[in-house]
Ligand SMILES: Cc1cc2nc3c(=O)[nH]c(=O)nc-3n(C[C@H](O)[C@H](O)[C@H](O)COP(=O)(O)OP(=O)(O)OC[C@H]3O[C@@H](n4cnc5c(N)ncnc54)[C@H](O)[C@@H]3O)c2cc1C
């Protein structure tokens with residue numbers, strides 16, 4: 001059940017240039033959130049910028065009743081967010097959206113993250129690893145400074161492969177090149193990242209006939225399905241229709257997305 | 261002091277308090293029911309509904325501007341038959357009046373939608389959108405010509421027995437001319453304002469940001485324009501007014517009431533604060549108590565000084 005709360009920021013730090021990890025307390029949110037869901041955060045105290053900003057739930061700690069967000073400063077809203085101090089209150093709505101459908105027991109899983117797209121995937125990875133599924137993680141980014149949460153992922157004891165555009169860490173080139181080589185025996189793929197990357201992952205998945213879930217991004221208004229601002233084109237038997245990323249997604253079946 | 265009276269009547273729609281929702285910002289109701297008790301509202305105004313389903317415009321459909329947003333949703337909706345089948349049963353479970361916002365490409369479309377909704381039951385009134393800047397045909401074209409506005413109003417009135425509130429566009433030279441024309445044609449109330457036509461350009465790509473180039477401006481940025489429109493229309497016609505445009509707080513709502521609105525609708529503010537409507541109802545009540553006003557209706561148009 002989604003809530004509106006003024007949550008206390010417990011910790012907040014820069015983890016790499018322009019990337020922040022923020023933790024706030026919210027016991028019910030931590031208890032009910034599922035991987036792939038997001039919160040809608042009010043970053044400004046004034047009417048400018050006016051709207052909330054959607055941020056994925058990066059992880060939760062049910063024992064401590066805390067929720068983590070991993071975000072990139074992309075503009076004015078996230079800039080204002082980045083100066084919140086521990087102890088301050090954060091106006092959040094959530095959990096929102098549908099979240100990922102977890103794999104069946106025994107399924108071999110590939111998780112493909114691009115840049116900040118790793119944000120919602122860590123929570124998923126932790127649950128999938130805990131469930132005992134075999135997991136391969138592929139993380140790509142522009143450079144090593146944009147590779148996020150790598151140590152946390154390694155801490156889960158899962159296999160991880162890295163790729164960077166500039167070759168500063170791991171494979172030099174798109175992460176999908178690594179994925180293409182590692183698809184053997186994979187039963188299910190999860191991905192989040194730049195649209196071009198997700199489209200390429202969807203293409204590979206189609207070729208190998210592997211069910212794939214993608215987490216999409218669109219500009220949002222309400223975040224609860226009421227305004228129809230955040231739509232994406234989804235294929236239907238008769239053609240296509242617009243679905244709401246906030247309420248029908250953000251997670252969609254990759255083969256249903258009408259990629260541009 | 262006893263509890264002041266908050267109840268108002270908009271052209272035959274009884275509201276327990278003057279606060280409703282602005283069409284298109286509140287879905288069909290259930291979307292916000294996790295944050296507020298819908299039955300505490302004065303009324304619910306739901307998403308614009310057309311005869312046939314509409315896909316809506318290309319994305320991006322929303323962009324922020326200083327203290328406001330531009331939207332170009334393009335009246336995406338599942339069509340009147342779907343609304344009747346899937347949402348009217350929900351409307352019937354509510355204890356507050358539901359007003360359905362309707363739109364069309366032609367006068368006949370408006371009349372057909374009105375007739376179907378009238379027959380469906382569970383609906384307290386119709387809000388006729390002749391002011392949507394986001395559709396190519398119809399929409400604002402009807403709202404900017406007094407004769408066309410009157411024609412749509414008359415057609416809806418004769419197609420439906422329900423109270424009919426006509427929603428006016430601020431994108432006109434003289435809003436009172438349109439208000440007078442629809443009043444003459446039999447409207448039971450007026451809603452104003454719809455969004456202001458605007459646009460924004462991305463200086464990096466050097467292209468318009470919205471998928472459909474232009475959009476409608478709403479939010480705090482439009483409030484002074486809306487208060488002015490309510491003031492002018494209140495002076496020009498006798499019909500009850502639902503005022504809207506940038507209302508986020510009880511103070512904003514009171515400004516509209518003093519300008520001449522009998523009720524107010526909350527739109528964009530719901531996105532920022534999903535409990536905005538509840539805060540506004542409580543704030544209006546507190547203002548009445550603090551100022552010794554027994555009935556909110558005493559404040560309607562009070563800024564005109566008569
Ligand atoms: C479901 C969902 C989950 C998300 N999770 C995370 C997360 O976990 N971590 C994270 O860092 N970010 C996440 N994002 C992205 C985040 O919401 C945006 O980066 C943020 O809203 C930008 O706000 P801003 O005010 O800082 O930037 P703005 O000033 O609003 O924008 C910065 C630049 O990006 C453009 N822009 C803004 N929004 C979009 C958009 N949706 N699509 C394309 N261009 C856009 C603007 O035009 C501008 O050029 C998520 C988005 C969605 C929809």
Ligand SMILES: Cc1cc2nc3c(=O)[nH]c(=O)nc-3n(C[C@H](O)[C@H](O)[C@H](O)COP(=O)(O)O)c2cc1C
Pocket residue numbers: 221227229282283284285307308309331333335361389392427453454455477478479480482504505506507525526527528529
């Ligand atoms: C996302 C969005 C969708 C809207 N859809 C409709 C609609 O379907 N029909 C209509 O008459 N007005 C529509 N409007 C206009 C609002 O009902 C309202 O008139 C306007 O936004 C001004 O109020 P506000 O500043 O409080 O939002 C829409 C506005 C927004 C922001």
Ligand code: FES
Pocket residue numbers: 219220221222223224225226227228229230231244245246247
């Ligand atoms: S943001 Fe309003 S419907 Fe998705």
